[in-house]
Amino acid sequence: MEERIIAADPVADPQGYRRELLALLGHDDPAEVLAATLAELQEQVGIHAKRGPTSFRVATDEIAGHARAHQLQLEQTIAAVRR
16 A cells, blocks of 8 residues: 655645545545544554553443443432432
């Protein structure tokens, strides 16, 4: 796969940036490319400092679970204060 650098600035020239991105896709469906890219990214593996190898999907699931646990704690605290 040929690598190309997008010259247009997404802030200063959003239309130019969009044109360049679409040109990179050629005849590929942007939605399909995005879905495939996200699926591929989810399985990328990196090294967590404490847990060792982990995928992006596992890391985001853990972050979401952690956030949900804090949300439940807040809901329980608010309910206790309102009693």
